[in-house]
Amino acid sequence: IAGITQAPTSQILAAGRRMTLRCTQDMRHNAMYWYRQDLGLGLRLIHYSNTAGTTGKGEVPDGYSVSRANTDDFPLTLASAVPSQTSVYFCASSEGETTFYNEQFFGPGTRLTVL
Amino acid sequence: QKEVEQNSGPLSVPEGAIASLNCTYSDRVSQSFFWYRQYSGKSPELIMSIYSNGDKEDGRFTAQLNKASQYVSLLIRDSQPSDSATYLCAVKDGGATNKLIFGTGTLLAVQP
Numbered sequence: 160i161a162g163i164t165q166a167p168t169s170q171i172l173a174a175g176r177r178m179t180l181r182c183t184q185d186m187r188h189n190a191m192y193w194y195r196q197d198l199g200l201g202l203r204l205i206h207y208s209n210t211a212g213t214t215g216k217g218e219v220p221d222g223y224s225v226s227r228a229n230t231d232d233f234p235l236t237l238a239s240a241v242p243s244q245t246s247v248y249f250c251a252s253s254e255g256e257t258t259f260y261n262e263q264f265f266g267p268g269t270r271l272t273v274l
Numbered sequence: 275q276k277e278v279e280q281n282s283g284p285l286s287v288p289e290g291a292i293a294s295l296n297c298t299y300s301d302r303v304s305q306s307f308f309w310y311r312q313y314s315g316k317s318p319e320l321i322m323s324i325y326s327n328g329d330k331e332d333g334r335f336t337a338q339l340n341k342a343s344q345y346v347s348l349l350i351r352d353s354q355p356s357d358s359a360t361y362l363c364a365v366k367d368g369g370a371t372n373k374l375i376f377g378t379g380t381l382l383a384v385q386p
Contacts, residue, residue: 190372192372199378200378201362201376201377201378201379202318202362202376203376204373204374207372207373209372217373249317249318253372255372260306260323260325261306261366261372261374262308262320262323263308263320263364263374264320265310265317265318265319266317267316267317268316268317
């Protein structure tokens with residue numbers, strides 16, 4: 160079944176540890192995104208990639224890094240986790256680089272708790 | 275700062291009624307608008323996209339867009355308890371990017 164997978168489903172992490180959240184899509188979409196969702200704050204864009212080999216910063220990029228070595232994968236790394244990074248993380252993808260429509264489709268999410 | 279505003283709710287409607295969800299946005303050059311449904315503990319699911327002024331119908335869902343008023347709405351006819359969820363309005367950034375700006379969502383509760 161085509162779609163987006165994320166791993167892990169959930170994780171409890173000690174502060175200061177490094178963590179990589181994985182995201183893979185099989186829809187051959189050019190663009191991919193990482194969001195965090197916190198109660199009362201909605202979905203906030205962390206980083207995005209319009210096409211393989213390029214990345215950009217979203218609204219809340221500090222403390223996070225991404226890479227886009229190929230079309231399918233878009234990992235998100237927390238170099239040194241802090242409790243304020245406790246959140247639900249969603250990966251999403253869309254077809255084009257700068258398409259008019261830009262319908263974004265979401266993965267199932269990763270629930271991350273930093274203690 | 276580009277913004278998308280939604281009433282957080284909860285919006286409570288009886289089963290079989292029409293639920294009306296509203297959204298306003300600040301970016302005058304936005305051209306693409308989306309409604310997502312999110313069940314508790316799940317990821318957002320795209321249910322409607324609209325790009326032109328007027329109405330767009332898909333089954334029990336109707337999206338309405340008024341660019342002059344910077345207003346987009348979602349009507350759900352014959353509401354069912356299974357429609358109970360948070361509905362997120364999203365607006366494509368009017369600049370040359372792929373970014374979507376999300377509202378914080380409206381919680382809909384359909385009472386059986």
